[in-house]
Amino acid sequence: xxxxxxxxxxxxxxxxxxxxxxxxxxxxxxxxxxxxxxxxxxxxxxxxxxxxxxxxxxxxxxxxxxxxxxxxxxxxxxxxxxxxxxxxxxxxxxxxxxxxxxxxxxxxxxxxx
Amino acid sequence: xxxxxxxxxxxxxxxxxxxxxxxxxxxxxxxxxxxxxxxxxxxxxxxxxxxxxxxxxxxxxxxxxxxxxxxxxxxxxxxxxxxxxxxxxxxxxxxxxxxxxxxxxxxxxxxxxxx
Numbered sequence: 001x002x003x004x005x006x007x008x009x010x011x012x013x014x015x016x017x018x019x020x021x022x023x024x025x026x027x028x029x030x031x032x033x034x035x036x037x038x039x040x041x042x043x044x045x046x047x048x049x050x051x052x053x054x055x056x057x058x059x060x061x062x063x064x065x066x067x068x069x070x071x072x073x074x075x076x077x078x079x080x081x082x083x084x085x086x087x088x089x090x091x092x093x094x095x096x097x098x099x100x101x102x103x104x105x106x107x108x109x110x111x112x113x
Numbered sequence: 114x115x116x117x118x119x120x121x122x123x124x125x126x127x128x129x130x131x132x133x134x135x136x137x138x139x140x141x142x143x144x145x146x147x148x149x150x151x152x153x154x155x156x157x158x159x160x161x162x163x164x165x166x167x168x169x170x171x172x173x174x175x176x177x178x179x180x181x182x183x184x185x186x187x188x189x190x191x192x193x194x195x196x197x198x199x200x201x202x203x204x205x206x207x208x209x210x211x212x213x214x215x216x217x218x219x220x221x222x223x224x225x226x227x228x
Contacts (some may be wrong), residue, residue: 042221046217101206
């Protein structure tokens, strides 16, 4: 079955440290890939997306993600985490331009000062 | 432009009662989606409207759930009768038909608690 795996349920990092959140997908072809963030009391906000082309994509808030076809991965990274980045992060994919999103279970990020 | 709005933000009902959730998409967005997150689980797709038509309702859990989209504008999701396992956060999202590939804009969600 097609799926998205986020192996880390909860991650804690210190402010200023680097961050990498893992995401693996299972799909026969190259899907459209997304990272969303949900801060407390807010809806899901799109951080970045990959459709084709350059495998390193830049997003908002200083985030980037790299698509690696050979590893079926789309990991999210940030060089220096800020306390305001504490939130829950969701990796997702879709197979068409107006199709449903399939989400991972999410990774909750805690930032210590 | 205004974002996707959902009403109510929270709803607490007893098992067997009826609840109706509302979603107002971004103006001009033909695609409207409903998702649900049960506590501790992933966000799961429920259904997809294109304008007023149901494009995909493969995620609807059972016939206790009824979704409508009047005139292709706002949408409602009715749960009747509600069961304990229906508790969770219900998200609505909308997107344009053309243009940027399926960038879905999400509302803040409705937290439903069934007691």
